[in-house]
Amino acid sequence: MKSWFPVACLFACALPGAAWAQDSTPASERPAFSFLRQNEDWSKFFEAENAESWFDRIKHIQLSEDGNIWLSLGGRLEARYESWKNFGFASPNDDSFVVSRLLAHADLHIGESFRFFLEGKTAQATDRDLPGGRRTLDLDTIDLQQAFVDIEFDVEGGKLRLRPGRQMLLFGAQRLVSPLPWGNALRTWEGITAEWTDGPWTITGLATVFVPVDKTDFNTPDDDLTLYGVYAQRKPVDGQPGLDLFALANERPNVTINGTTGSEDRVTLGTRVHAKRGRLDYEVEVAYQTGEVGDQDVDAWSVASQLGWKPEGWSGSPRIWVGLDAASGDDASGGDVGTFHQLFPLGHAYFGFIDAIGRQNIIDTSVGGQWSLDEKTSVGIGLHYFRLMETDDALYNAGGAAYRTGFDDSEVGTEIDLTANHKVDRHTQVYGGYSRFLAGDGLASTGPDEDVDFFYFGLRTTF
Secondary structure (H helix, E strand, O other), X not given: OOXXXXXXXXXXXXXXXXXXXXXXXXXXXXXXXXXXXXXXXXXXOOOHXXXXXXXXXXXXXXXXXXXXXXXXXXXXXXXXXXXXXXXXXXXXXXXXEEEEEEEEEEEEEEXXXXXXXXXXXXXXXXXXXXXXXXXXXXXXXXXXXXXXEEEEEEEOOEEEXXXXXXXXXXXXXXXXXOOOOOOOOOOOEEEEEEEEEEOOEEEEEEEEEEXXXXXXXXXXXXXXXXXXEEEEEEOOEOOEOEEXXXXXXXXXXXXXXXXXXXXXXXXXXXXXXXXXXOOEEEEEEEEEEEEXXXXXEEEEEEXXXXXXXXXXXXXXXXXXXXXXXXXXXXXXXXXXXXXXXXXXXXXXXXXXXXXXXXXXXXXXXEEEEEEEOOOOEEEEEEEEEEEEOOOOOOXXXXXXXXXXXXXOOOEEXXXXXXXXXXXXXXXXXXXXXXXXXXXXXXXXXOOOOOOXXXXXXXXXXXX
């Protein structure tokens, strides 16, 4: 059955931009919207009485005369049209459909130390006649995305925040832990995080379990899928680069990785360094994994890097970049495990928009650029060349599942991504793109090897 909601969203998303384009409330007094809405600070926004936009009136609602109790409301509406040809490198896997989601939240503050945040969602999709149908990535009828309490303390010059409850997690560049903003149904976890902030440093400890999507019923935590550890971040300051340090542990029951089967207990240790130096910028992230799968040892690694450059004097402030991403694989089936586990990544941002490739047993050499046509519109291009690290291991998809085996050639293929983004106003954005994956010789030896075409167009409104 076709759903009316996604189609309606395509029209509804465009309305707020037109209705509120004349909103003149000073932007300097309004925090920027964040994907994680709990990161927005509306405590000093007091423009409700003079606001020209209805959206402004719900961002700071005083519930007590002294202003210590206040409520912020908001949401995000997004719809995206997708068209596929030869999905999964197979013909005739062709289809077009619409995915959409609505998020709405309430953020209640009591004094400076207590807060309750509640966010609900519905994620919908029209009929999807591709392998998997309407997947858990696409559909979550109605559910609770986040529900947590914040309790803050002053501790030795810094601040300590305890956050028990259901919450989305996002660390660093989202290579290992991300709420997966491209996935229509999103990700979330349940447990507790403790965040200590002092100057440029933020150190977060977490003890959580993953909450998988049940498409038609209420989502419940899976106690067998744990994620815990520490993630520390230092912002770039005083000429020093930004620095991340992390130790993350995860558990999964009854997995099979290149012929080795058993429950997985794995620890990921790593660091990320990033900085801007004039017209140059760079980023390097390395990770090492140890642990066990069944009674076999884990010994795996990954490296991600990117170097960017903004040419001087060029119109549109273009940025040109080159990158190299590599993640280890197994050199033989069975026995000790050398395949990197990508955890909960945002692979979409690093391995092409077609999402055919995961950060496991892969080498990705990439180059691209982004240009601003004006202050509201930008376009970009990215080119990826994929090869297997080990032909005795599998090709893994964006979800981390073994997708193809039996390779006699390491060449997977080449993907080109063309993107465009336009900001209608502070609330509404329009985006779209086209991607093509040219299958390499390695795919031909493992099954269908048709080239893949992907076109998408989306609308997003945040309030």
